[in-house]
Amino acid sequence: MDRFVVSRHDDGRRLDKVIRKKWPSLPLGAMMKAFRKKQVRVDGARAYFDQRLVEGQEVLVPWESAPTDVGAKRTGGHLVTVYRDESLWVVSKPAGLLSQPDRKGGDSVVTRAFLPGSSFQPQAVNRLDRNTSGIMVLALTGESLRDLSSRWRDREMEKVYLALVVGDLPEEGRIDAPLSKDGSSNKVFVDSKGQSSMTLYRRLASGGGLSLCLVTLITGRSHQIRVHMSHIGHPVLGDVKYGDRAINGVKGAKRPMLHAFSVSFPEMSGDLSSLSSKTFRAPIPEDMADMCSKNGIVPDRAFLR
Incomplete structure (x- = not known):
């Protein structure tokens, strides 16, 4: 058994998405079975896979603590920073570099942006083809990821x-x-x-x-x-x-x-x-x-x- 408290980064996110992020190797079938058997609880009450979480809630799951992903690390190479603050990171991607890794530990903008010990890893708001260079926006918090991703989809940017x-x-x-x-x-x-x-x-x-x-x-x-x-x-x-x-x-x-x-x-x-x-x-x-x-x-x- 394990339990965790919902962070501000996961406020408003679906429970199943948060669980998959914390336990990436957990089979989907095993997770859904736990929901059916009422083994997943939020603040002591039965939880549903599609319910939205609120910061500060306590989630109980029937698995052991998620092991540290020793394969996750910053890969070789650096990122050219155009702008950065506490919420987002704007970089200039070189041609030939993937936006996201195509295999575990593969070189990409996202893996180069890896922040050891951070509770939220940088997430790409937009993606570019491998051989297209230029502006990429990385969210550094759950709130900025949701806001910017929504605006990008709605063509506001x-x-x-x-x-x-x-x-x-x-x-x-x-x-x-x-x-x-x-x-x-x-x-x-x-x-x-x-x-x-x-x-x-x-x-x-x-x-x-x-x-x-x-x-x-x-x-x-x-x-x-x-x-x-x-x-x-x-x-x-x-x-x-x-x-x-x-x-x-x-x-x-x-x-x-x-x-x-x-x-x-x-x-x-x-x-x-x-x-x-x-x-x-x-x-x-x-x-x-x-x-x-x-x-x-x-x-x-x-x-x-």
Whole structure:
């Protein structure tokens, strides 16, 4: 038997989610059986798997104390901090690094952010593809995770990307094309029956048959920018899945030239009120800056810092 007191990080969370976090190796069947047999109690009363917890409540479970996860540790490499306070951590992810580990102990932003001895480990509010660089937001408390995740889903936070695309892109435009995903191939495609998807773009500079642009996501579908830009005939340079392999080879692009440039916060309240109307930026990475320079693209450097 073991018992624990609900922390402020788990206030408002479902009981089954909290149990799975504390005992990650516990079989789902064993947990549900304990609920059916009334062996899980909250403040002495029978508990239900989907009930919401309140800070300070005492939870009794029929298992031994969760062992310390000796495999959890900070992996090699560091994180470039854009901003950090007690509630969140904004970092600039390099291309080639996963947002979350794909195996236990694997290198990623989340594992590099591991805080030994902390009662709440940093959690990703947004995720980027492995080869996309730029802004990632990590929640450092349960309250900020719930608030920021909700705002991200409700599209209250503005996400702007830098993309280096093939061709002479029009000065600005809107791409309104629904998208569907093929799970077997992990490819996304334009489909009239798919989810509504909208992307805005504005060209910053052109040269050498390429254009550097700012892209604003109105929706946030998987691979949205890459598919939408390819759909209008201006694929992201270096994109093997949706782009032009011949041009990628000629230009020597080693990865999709896509960078999560900035995130802007709406009016916030409570512990996050200091973030109201703030914008955080991750400067253009070296490989994109070098590609621009080689092709005679001269964006406003002051703007891109």
